Amino acid sequence: MLLIKNANVFNGHDNTLLEAVDIVINQNHIQTISQQPINDAGFEQVIDARGHTVMPGLIDAHVHITLSAAPHVLDTMTREEIAIRSAKIAEGMLMRGFTTVRDVAGNTIGLKTAIDSGYATGPRIFPSQAAISQTSGHSDYRQNRGQQRRNGHEDSPLMKTGAFAIADGRSEVLKAVREQLFMGASQIKIMAGGGASSTFDPLDTLQYTLDELKAAVEAASDYGTYVAAHIHTTPAMKRAAEAGIMSFEHATIMDDDIAQIIKEKGIFVIPSYFTSSLIAERKIPLGSESLYQKTERVGKAMLKSAELIKKYEIENLCFGTDCVGDLGVHATQSHELEAIEKVFDTITALRMATSNCAKLFNLSTYQHPYQEGKLGEISEGAYADLLIIEGNPLEGVACVTQADKQKVIMKDGVIYKNTLC
Numbered sequence: 001m002l003l004i005k006n007a008n009v010f011n012g013h014d015n016t017l018l019e020a021v022d023i024v025i026n027q028n029h030i031q032t033i034s035q036q037p038i039n040d041a042g043f044e045q046v047i048d049a050r051g052h053t054v055m056p057g058l059i060d061a062h063v064h065i066t067l068s069a070a071p072h073v074l075d076t077m078t079r080e081e082i083a084i085r086s087a088k089i090a091e092g093m094l095m096r097g098f099t100t101v102r103d104v105a106g107n108t109i110g111l112k113t114a115i116d117s118g119y120a121t122g123p124r125i126f127p128s129q130a131a132i133s134q135t136s137g138h139s140d141y142r143q144n145r146g147q148q149r150r151n152g153h154e155d156s157p158l159m160k161t162g163a164f165a166i167a168d169g170r171s172e173v174l175k176a177v178r179e180q181l182f183m184g185a186s187q188i189k190i191m192a193g194g195g196a197s198s199t200f201d202p203l204d205t206l207q208y209t210l211d212e213l214k215a216a217v218e219a220a221s222d223y224g225t226y227v228a229a230h231i232h233t234t235p236a237m238k239r240a241a242e243a244g245i246m247s248f249e250h251a252t253i254m255d256d257d258i259a260q261i262i263k264e265k266g267i268f269v270i271p272s273y274f275t276s277s278l279i280a281e282r283k284i285p286l287g288s289e290s291l292y293q294k295t296e297r298v299g300k301a302m303l304k305s306a307e308l309i310k311k312y313e314i315e316n317l318c319f320g321t322d323c324v325g326d327l328g329v330h331a332t333q334s335h336e337l338e339a340i341e342k343v344f345d346t347i348t349a350l351r352m353a354t355s356n357c358a359k360l361f362n363l364s365t366y367q368h369p370y371q372e373g374k375l376g377e378i379s380e381g382a383y384a385d386l387l388i389i390e391g392n393p394l395e396g397v398a399c400v401t402q403a404d405k406q407k408v409i410m411k412d413g414v415i416y417k418n419t420l421c
């Protein structure tokens with residue numbers, strides 16, 4: 001048993017701190033939060049958090065742990081090399097204070113299991129397994145038009161790692177979704193429109209017919225879970241909303257109509273302001289001029305869509321960085337919190353990176369891998385996933401993102417960093 005004394009608490013929801021409370025951690029759960037002082041006697045460890053704030057561990061709802069290099073570079077790697085790089089990236093996430101992530105394209109179930117059983121260090125992972133797309137869609141990561149599909153995807157080493165899957169027509173889509181569920185996907189990721197970073201699919205293409213999208217949603221919801229869609233344009237979002245897709249990744253180019261539909265249906269939006277600004281400023285190397293042009297368009301549109309998110313008071317917003325690439329890219333993960341604060345405000349940024357993500361993940365029921373406690377909040381019975389921060393996050397997220405102000409990182413009741421005592 002561990003006691004945290006004299007802490008102020010941001011609980012993941014409220015715009016005010018709970019002041020001077022004592023918190024009992026019993027194994028991997030928060031057992032008690034008390035405004036009456038608790039006697040130190042009998043605790044294995046006592047942390048005095050006076051002047052500090054306890055807050056939920058951060059959650060990133062859009063990461064790609066295994067996509068640790070550009071696709072053509074990943075194509076040259078063995079699975080072992082990709083696995084080792086992924087473990088290092090996962091460890092970096094936890095040591096930045098991210099105690100939970102949702103991976104949305106990658107064969108991460110093995111890494112997730114290794115982390116959960118103590119063989120590797122990293123955040124909790126909600127795996128999507130392969131991102132599913134149509135032939136010629138955003139997941140069709142064959143590296144050139146000469147890589148013809150003969151029997152499966154044997155010509156693309158990257159696709160063989162299980163990061164991407166191709167399925168066309170209702171029956172193949174049903175099967176591809178069920179394959180990911182069999183492997184342990186907690187939700188399904190599909191590509192429902194053109195991509196900004198992919199070479200062959202123009203941004204405005206519609207990907208998957210309404211019936212194919214509905215097939216994906218049916219197979220997922222029959223298994224108690226939901227579909228997250230990579231999606232940029234309004235026509236693609238309208239089709240996806242009609243199909244019942246509940247998690248819009250990027251959702252960059254909105255109009256008033258789709259913003260209203262998103263609000264009415266309670267669809268979750270996961271924008272990535274920092275990564276898209278890096279791309280728009282050409283700070284991430286891309287393969288060609290046309291890729292730069294696509295991503296610049298996306299980067300600019302995203303800020304306009306933020307105005308519609310405010311106008312229609314869309315509250316189901318989640319933190320997602322879309323960090324794809326090597327350790328250097330992932331090192332920027334926390335900057336998204338600052339980018340969101342700039343676009344919206346501090347409390348929105350904090351909620352997006354904690355309780356809002358937990359709400360999204362709860363759309364997954366039987367397939368939810370962490371059902372013994374709440375995530376993304378500081379409450380009695382919640383998992384003991386928390387940070388102790390020097391300062392008050394509600395006055396600005398800078399103290400959350402600075403490593404030297406993150407004094408304690410705890411996940412599942414285990415302390416991974418403690419510079420407080």
Ligand SMILES: [Zn+2]
Pocket residue numbers: 062064104322
């Ligand atoms: Zn992504």
